Amino acid sequence: MPPNELSIDEISAGVRQKKFSATEVVMSSLERIDALDERIGAFLTVMRDESLADAKRVDDRIARGEHIGSLAGVPVAVKDNTMTRGVRTTAASKILEHYVASYDATAVKRLRDEGAIIVGKTNLDEFGMGASTENSAYQKTKNPWNLERVPGGSSGGSAAAVAARMVPAALGSDTGGSIRQPAALCGVVGLKPTYGRVSRYGLIAMTSSLDQIGPLATSVRDAAALFLAVAGKDRQDTTSADEPLFPLSSIEGSIAGKTIGIPKEFFVDGMDERIRKSVYDALDVFKKLSCKVREVSVPHTKYALPAYYITVTSEVSANMARYDGVRYGLSIEGQSLDEMYRQTREAGFGPEVKRRIILGAFSLSKGHADQYYQQAQRVRDIIGHEYHEVLKEVDCLITPTSPSVAFTLGEKFSDPLTMYLCDIFTVPANIANLPAISVPCGQIDELPVGLQVIGRPFEEQTILQMAQAYEQATSWHLLKPEM
Amino acid sequence: MALTISEIDHLAKLTRISLTNEEKELFRTQLDSILEYAGHIREVHDTTAVSSHPPKSLEDISESDSIVQFSDADGLVAAVPKRNGRSIEVPPVKDAT
Numbered sequence: 001m002p003p004n005e006l007s008i009d010e011i012s013a014g015v016r017q018k019k020f021s022a023t024e025v026v027m028s029s030l031e032r033i034d035a036l037d038e039r040i041g042a043f044l045t046v047m048r049d050e051s052l053a054d055a056k057r058v059d060d061r062i063a064r065g066e067h068i069g070s071l072a073g074v075p076v077a078v079k080d081n082t083m084t085r086g087v088r089t090t091a092a093s094k095i096l097e098h099y100v101a102s103y104d105a106t107a108v109k110r111l112r113d114e115g116a117i118i119v120g121k122t123n124l125d126e127f128g129m130g131a132s133t134e135n136s137a138y139q140k141t142k143n144p145w146n147l148e149r150v151p152g153g154s155s156g157g158s159a160a161a162v163a164a165r166m167v168p169a170a171l172g173s174d175t176g177g178s179i180r181q182p183a184a185l186c187g188v189v190g191l192k193p194t195y196g197r198v199s200r201y202g203l204i205a206m207t208s209s210l211d212q213i214g215p216l217a218t219s220v221r222d223a224a225a226l227f228l229a230v231a232g233k234d235r236q237d238t239t240s241a242d243e244p245l246f247p248l249s250s251i252e253g254s255i256a257g258k259t260i261g262i263p264k265e266f267f268v269d270g271m272d273e274r275i276r277k278s279v280y281d282a283l284d285v286f287k288k289l290s291c292k293v294r295e296v297s298v299p300h301t302k303y304a305l306p307a308y309y310i311t312v313t314s315e316v317s318a319n320m321a322r323y324d325g326v327r328y329g330l331s332i333e334g335q336s337l338d339e340m341y342r343q344t345r346e347a348g349f350g351p352e353v354k355r356r357i358i359l360g361a362f363s364l365s366k367g368h369a370d371q372y373y374q375q376a377q378r379v380r381d382i383i384g385h386e387y388h389e390v391l392k393e394v395d396c397l398i399t400p401t402s403p404s405v406a407f408t409l410g411e412k413f414s415d416p417l418t419m420y421l422c423d424i425f426t427v428p429a430n431i432a433n434l435p436a437i438s439v440p441c442g443q444i445d446e447l448p449v450g451l452q453v454i455g456r457p458f459e460e461q462t463i464l465q466m467a468q469a470y471e472q473a474t475s476w477h478l479l480k481p482e483m
Numbered sequence: 484m485a486l487t488i489s490e491i492d493h494l495a496k497l498t499r500i501s502l503t504n505e506e507k508e509l510f511r512t513q514l515d516s517i518l519e520y521a522g523h524i525r526e527v528h529d530t531t532a533v534s535s536h537p538p539k540s541l542e543d544i545s546e547s548d549s550i551v552q553f554s555d556a557d558g559l560v561a562a563v564p565k566r567n568g569r570s571i572e573v574p575p576v577k578d579a580t
Binding site: 085086099100102103235238300302303306307309310317321324325326327328329330331333334335336337338339340341342343345346349351354355357358359361362365371372375376378379382416417420 | 546562573
């Protein structure tokens with residue numbers, strides 16, 4: 001097996017013990033990218049020279065006997081809405097086509113501090129606005145399981161890169177499901193941490209009250225390793241939380257006696273019966289692991305998605321205001337400042353970004369703000385309260401991650417509302433500020449199905465334990481797309 | 484809630500986005516269906532739970548003002564599309580009259 005397809009533990013140990021070098025690991029990752037990415041389109045920028053130089057630095061440090069962190073020599077891909085110093089960072093938007101980041105995001109810096117090697121920047125829906133990665137201004141990423149299907153989104157490039165084993169792990173960002181849904185559609189593991197767990201410093205803002213960086217990997221343990229490397233308080237992000245973390249080894253072990261809640265609102269008439277069956281089969285596995293399973297209700301769940309889209313578009317309209325052609329990014333000259341703004345934004349933003357800016361401005365406008373933006377915040381509070389109450393009675397909630405398996409490219413592209421509905425099972429965890437993980441739990445027509453485990457705030461340890469126990473008891477995560 | 488073309492025009496002007504007539508018509512139709520769906524939140528009247536789950540810790544997170552040298556100030560300046568030395572050049576704020 002090429003070294004880049006080993007687990008994070010195996011790569012890190014192998015590099016430290018000099019079984020192979022960090023350079024060899026990165027070379028094997030770059031070779032895999034060269035061989036496959038023309039067909040998949042996961043990467044917007046491959047950091048060939050930078051990654052080989054970084055790998056050599058790791059090898060040199062090991063040769064000198066210096067301490068190297070837990071991710072020694074591990075190739076990692078980073079979603080292109082996350083700053084990487086000296087490297088083009090586009091957020092998949094034409095407005096940032098030539099933008100070069102002048103600093104590393106805290107999450108990127110922490111990966112580097114642990115010895116990880118950033119090998120490239122992955123494709124996404126423009127600024128994270130989408131569920132299929134088709135809204136990228138540059139390319140459409142294909143699902144490695146079926147090249148006529150979407151990888152999900154918005155972290156579709158990261159999910160596809162991990163699924164195709166181009167990298168063992170990647171960073172994504174999740175505002176309403178953008179790590180978990182593509183992880184589910186590509187058959188990999190994706191973790192959305194609690195809001196505040198991972199610093200947003202250097203993450204290009206889409207919806208500041210919801211955006212959260214998290215890992216995608218081929219196993220729960222690898223996702224946990226990446227999470228633990230990037231998590232923790234950061235002075236550069238005052239919304240980051242100073243909550244205790246836990247050792248990686250603590251995700252192993254028995255989950256006997258844990259109580260799982262099945263929210264009935266996620267299992268409605270008309271849902272894909274094959275997905276229902278995959279989730280129910282997974283519940284049988286948990287029962288065999290001596291977990292208790294009980295139905296619960298979170299009645300306002302149906303309002304999560306509408307409240308989410310009002311919140312998102314409102315914050316988008318504010319966050320996108322910074323792209324004015326003055327300080328960075330695309331700039332189209334005009335006779336006046338206002339003309340320059342309009343022409344720059346007209347040329348630089350794609351249709352979904354414009355749609356959300358317009359809708360957000362409407363939701364925040366005088367006469368409508370109380371019915372839309374303010375009401376969405378009230379609904380958010382109510383939903384948060386309901387989930388927090390339910391999670392006092394159970395240790396976690398289990399649901400499907402996505403209402404469908406990977407859909408065909410173009411199938412939902414022209415109908416934004418249909419695309420928004422892809423997030424229906426993932427958005428509640430964001431709205432309620434809860435951590436959630438997606439793990440592979442089945443296949444339908446040779447396409448992966450994802451299982452979502454939702455936990456209490458800052459209790460990522462519990463959902464990782466549940467996911468790890470499930471993964472150890474099943475073999476879905478071992479399936480790989482034939483490339 | 485149905486948006487009119489003139490409302491779309493007004494919102495585009497507010498947000499400094501130029502839209503073609505085709506885009507305005509397309510957005511009007513799409514935003515209508517999105518607003519119809521999103522408008523369901525107005526059915527929610529239960530406000531008893533509002534703010535009943537505050538963040539775990541509420542504390543003053545403001546910090547004292549102190550000037551810190553950014554690690555790559557030249558990189559920030561280099562990102563400016565149009566500049567004169569270290570100054571940013573912009574067109575006139577008001578139309579020439």
